Amino acid sequence: MTELDTLFDKKCDCPICGNHFTSKKIRSRFIKLVHTDTDLCPAYSPPENNPLLYHILVCPECGFSFSDDFSPYFPPGTKEEIQEKVCSGWTPHSFSDKRTIADAINTYKLAVYCALLKKEKHIILAGMYLRIAWLFRSLKDMEQEQRFMRLAIHEYEEAYSTQDYQGTQVSEIRVLYLLAELSYRTGSKKDAGKYFSKVIEGQRRTTETKMVEMAKERWQTIRQDINK
Template identity: 35%
Template structure:
């Protein structure tokens, strides 16, 4: 189920191997409306964050190369302070949560794009969902939502190769999960009626909105 992937630390250039899950061996149990995947067996998500066993730097595969200024900030605010943990082997879900929190910390220190911090927060929310910690799940879904909205407004979506329909669908879904009904309805309606929207996201939006309305009726 596992293999050892070669990695090089973005901060100290140390070369090491770290555990990853063989995607071809995974078995999907179900997919949530916000694209969270539940697996029977090892979850690849647990291994998304790489932790350098030498200096402790936590990073995501899409982090940018560090500038001298970012290195200096990292050294002061992170590298000189943390206890280096060995996270190159198999991880428990608690350890996976810890690695995502470290990555959110390093992302904020180096001022990474909101696209990165949004994805980190969303995945962290999924991990909390898996251990049924709803308060923490909602807290990180809200952080993800705030960052996705910022990203839509101020960052270059094309450069990130993000599918805009997918992003709007995700923002709509997160709004619904967080109880922001008016925003959710506006965005789902934009997807359902939009002439340029891809059939895939149009149909996902129709299904999600329909499910939500049925849930509401069942609740009455």
């Protein structure tokens, strides 16, 4: 009997150049979550079976990089700008094989640039910045982890103020929780307290009771830290 490979090829179509390509994904049976950090960063065993490594799709022909979270809609003029600023200077290169953490970080950075040109939602940018921070954490690169957490905070703040998370899988409570936790991790304890309080205040109008309980526990810990 043939042993099943951990990775399989997902068929993809590039929305910019129409190229058909494949991108690796991890079979669900091989994904084993062993721990989740307080900022929701998942840890998997073994580490190379981390689905975050394969979240971004990169067209090998034109370089357009995206995820399934991207909107299929392109505002007027954005395709042309992507073709000018990404595709015209792209040297055909494939990320369609097994990826290292460094490979994955490069795919996210490409996707962030494409998302900015495409005018994607703030909540989409925030999620990508946060995943990049997590990947740098796995490399124990605290400086870059902090840098991308701050970028994520900015986009989550924009997402919260514009409510552009509506219609996505990310709820208001989750946005507030992440703003609180990331603020604390980047040294902004006052902002952390403000956002944790908002999560707790909203407990009666959310079904995400686990998120509220996590916020209560974290706020208790943070208040003890501040009092010290």
